[in-house]
Amino acid sequence: MVCGAIIGLGSAGDLFNLWLWFEAMAxxxxxxxxxxxxxxxxxxxxxxxxVQSAAGSVFILLGIALVLLSAGTLxxxxxRQALAAAPVEPVLWLTAGALFVVGFGVKIALVPLHxxxxxxxxxxxxxxxxxxxxxVIEAGLIALxxxxxxxxxxxxxxxxxxxxxxxxxxxxxxxLALRQQQVKRLLAFSSIGHVGYMIxxxxxxxxxxxxxxxxxxxxxxxxxxxxxxxxxxAAGALMFGLQHSLGQAGAxxxxxxxxxxxxxxxxxxxxxxxxxxxxxxxxxGGLPPLVGFMSKWQILVAGAQTRDVGILIVLIVAALCSVxxxxxxxxxxxRMYRREPGALVAKGRAIPAAMLAPLVVLALAVVILGVxxxxxxxLTIPAAADLLAAFAP
Amino acid sequence: MTLPPFVWLISWLLLSxxxxxxxxxxxxxxxxxxxxxRWLGLLCLAVAWWAFGRALTAFxxxxxxxxxxxxxWTLGVITMRFDGLSLLLAALVxxxxxxxxxxxxxxIGHSEGAKSTTPCC
Numbered sequence: 418m419v420c421g422a423i424i425g426l427g428s429a430g431d432l433f434n435l436w437l438w439f440e441a442m443a444x445x446x447x448x449x450x451x452x453x454x455x456x457x458x459x460x461x462x463x464x465x466x467x468v469q470s471a472a473g474s475v476f477i478l479l480g481i482a483l484v485l486l487s488a489g490t491l492x493x494x495x496x497r498q499a500l501a502a503a504p505v506e507p508v509l510w511l512t513a514g515a516l517f518v519v520g521f522g523v524k525i526a527l528v529p530l531h532x533x534x535x536x537x538x539x540x541x542x543x544x545x546x547x548x549x550x551x552x553v554i555e556a557g558l559i560a561l562x563x564x565x566x567x568x569x570x571x572x573x574x575x576x577x578x579x580x581x582x583x584x585x586x587x588x589x590x591x592x593l594a595l596r597q598q599q600v601k602r603l604l605a606f607s608s609i610g611h612v613g614y615m616i617x618x619x620x621x622x623x624x625x626x627x628x629x630x631x632x633x634x635x636x637x638x639x640x641x642x643x644x645x646x647x648x649x650x651a652a653g654a655l656m657f658g659l660q661h662s663l664g665q666a667g668a669x670x671x672x673x674x675x676x677x678x679x680x681x682x683x684x685x686x687x688x689x690x691x692x693x694x695x696x697x698x699x700x701x702g703g704l705p706p707l708v709g710f711m712s713k714w715q716i717l718v719a720g721a722q723t724r725d726v727g728i729l730i731v732l733i734v735a736a737l738c739s740v741x742x743x744x745x746x747x748x749x750x751x752r753m754y755r756r757e758p759g760a761l762v763a764k765g766r767a768i769p770a771a772m773l774a775p776l777v778v779l780a781l782a783v784v785i786l787g788v789x790x791x792x793x794x795x796l797t798i799p800a801a802a803d804l805l806a807a808f809a810p
Numbered sequence: 811m812t813l814p815p816f817v818w819l820i821s822w823l824l825l826s827x828x829x830x831x832x833x834x835x836x837x838x839x840x841x842x843x844x845x846x847x848r849w850l851g852l853l854c855l856a857v858a859w860w861a862f863g864r865a866l867t868a869f870x871x872x873x874x875x876x877x878x879x880x881x882x883w884t885l886g887v888i889t890m891r892f893d894g895l896s897l898l899l900a901a902l903v904x905x906x907x908x909x910x911x912x913x914x915x916x917x918i919g920h921s922e923g924a925k926s927t928t929p930c931c
Contacts, residue, residue: 420858420907427899428816430889543912543917552903559895635898642902650913657916706925769916775909796901799869799894 418445423556432481432491432564437559441475442471446553449545450537462536467532472524476728477564480516483509483565493807510568514575517564518582524557525616527582528589531609535593537556537597538605539674543653546601550608550649558615558638566807575808576623578614584731587738594745597787598650599674603745604645611641612736618716618729622801623808625723631735631801633715639793640708640786644700647779651694654772655680658687658765677749682758686765689773691753693780698746700783703739708787713739715790741771815864816892819900822861826854848915855908862904869897 422445426438447470451463488499488511500510514635519530526534534554539548543552565575590610618634621627656675683689700707703714703772713735720732813821834847869892 418824420903421820421827423903424816424823424896424900425820425890427896428820428889428890428892434888434890538912544914548906552899555902556899559899562895607884639898639902642906646906646909650910653913723831771915772913775913779909790872795870796894796898801894803894805836 419449419553423552423563426556427559429563430493430513432484432493432496432567435560435563436474436477436481439521439524439557440474441555442553443474444694446545448526450541451538452542452545453540455551456540458536458775459540462533462540465533466537469523469530475520475739480513480520480564482635483513493563493567497569499662500568512580514565514568517568518578521557521561522582525554525561525612526586526609526610528609530584531589534609535558536658537603538608538649539599543601543656546653547606547646547649550605551646554608554612555615555638555642557620558612561705562619562804562807566804568809569808574624576620576625579620579623580728580731581620581689583613583615583620584618584734586613586616587611587735588613590662591738591741592676592747594742596711597745598677600655600677600680600749601649601675603677603749604648604652607742607745608645609744611637611645611701613738614713614716614735617735618719619804621716621720621723621728622805624728625725626805626809627719627722627723628798628805629719630716631804632797633712633719635797635800636715636790636793637712638643639796640700640783643779643782643786644697644707644709647776647783648697648701650779651690651776654685654690654768654776655683655694657691657772658746658768658801659761677752679759679761680749680752681756682762683753685758686712686762687768690768690776693776695750695753695803696780698749700787702743702746704743706784706787708783708790711787711790813859814892816896816900817890819858819861819865820890823858826857845915848911849898851911853863855904855911858904859908862899862900865892865900866897876916 419442422441423437426435427433429438446465447467450466451459453459459643481491484496487505488496490496490499502562518527520532523533534549536548538749541549569575587610590606590608590613592604594603597606615637618628618637619632620634624633633684652675656673659675659679660673680691692757696707700709703710705711717732717736720728830847830851835852837846
């Protein structure tokens with residue numbers, strides 16, 4: 418159902434239907450966040466997710482009302498035509514745009530609207546965490562772009578706004594992730610940072626009107642989806658082997674979080690899972706030849722080509738954040754490969770092949786798209802072209 | 811009325827989800843662990859991939875010269891457009907959902923949450 422709602426969201430042609438699909442996605446994903454109904458923390462995370470989503474939804478509705486009031490239509494193309502035919506007060510469009518940014522920003526986890534995300538991602542089952550992190554955030558971003566494209570004729574640089582939020586997300590996401598000891602919370606905070614890279618790339622594209630930035634932003638969206646999906650699934654496989662199989666997730670106890678220290682020596686007991694988790698986190702950290710390096714590199718190149726001083730400063734921060742991220746990704750790999758197996762790992766049970774096969778598929782995608790990034794062109798080139806067409810003056 | 815492939819794709823996913831859910835619930839309530847919901851979910855996704863393939867073919871057939879195309883479907887006030895952004899999102903969500911559904915069988919099956927909720931796409 419989440420899957421259908423997200424594809425519907427991506428195809429919505431008017432603002433009200435965009436909101437309906439957005440709500441359908443939130444409605445369908447809420448029960449998944451509170452999957453562990455016996456766990457107090459999962460329920461708390463679910464409530465936080467629900468309340469913040471609902472608040473964001475109200476902001477979106479207010480924005481839609483403002484657009485309807487001034488344009489008389491909610492069709493994305495119709496709004497733009499109405500704006501061109503009879504220009505209205507820029508402050509009205511700016512307000513509507515700000516409401517969209519805040520409303521959709523909750524789902525995208527724009528800083529400081531991100532507080533639901535670490536709890537929800539950490540408390541949900543790993544498969545659900547992968548969907549939330551790798552798809553739901555990205556769907557929110559596409560929804561925001563669709564909504565802002567209706568207001569593209571306004572004398573406001575939405576690209577600059579996105580770059581500003583991107584800067585905050587990169588800094589906050591990476592700095593907060595450094596302090597995390599729970600693997601899934603660490604990955605959740607890193608998602609906040611990666612949203613920053615995406616919207617910096619897309620913001621560059623909207624600011625200067627070049628396809629390179631948009632393609633890079635969408636390529637990072639795709640690569641983050643694959644890498645973060647792989648990371649959450651690999652972490653989940655380790656949780657399965659170390660905890661679920663040992664019966665520690667009994668009724669009333671809730672599911673136990675996987676701590677970074679729990680991974681000590683995991684490579685000896687679970688070599689394949691350790692390898693794919695390492696590929697995922699090193700890719701997220703931007704190490705070549707993995708797909709995360711290539712997508713970040715494309716964003717940096719697209720930004721550098723603008724020769725804009727402000728954008729160049731943002732790019733320097735982005736590069737530094739990427740280096741900083743290795744400060745929390747590298748210890749994961751280090752613990753798995755360089756430590757003696759702990760008691761938990763020594764007692765760990767085998768992980769079924771049905772769980773390992775998807776990990777191998779995603780790991781291959783992470784490596785192959787890193788070496789041959791043009792293979793994603795059939796997705797990123799049309800998306801970039803349509804984004805620029807939607808925001809064209 | 812002829813529906814574009816992407817509308818079939820969305821409709822199929824939305825309409826099939828409740829059936830998968832109900833089958834899963836029946837399995838949980840009756841205490842049988844046949845994994846029927848999982849197989850049904852995979853079947854639904856296989857059909858969804860077929861619909862996606864048709865949407866993709868229509869997208870590239872129509873838009874090959876300029877790579878910017880939109881399949882538009884309107885019903886009353888509902889307007890749906892399948893463009894490059896939709897394509898990217900659809901490909902990503904279908905890929906990850908398929909992978910996660912295969913992965914989740916043993917993972918979810920052993921968890922406490924499965925007693926109160928049912929795995930479904």
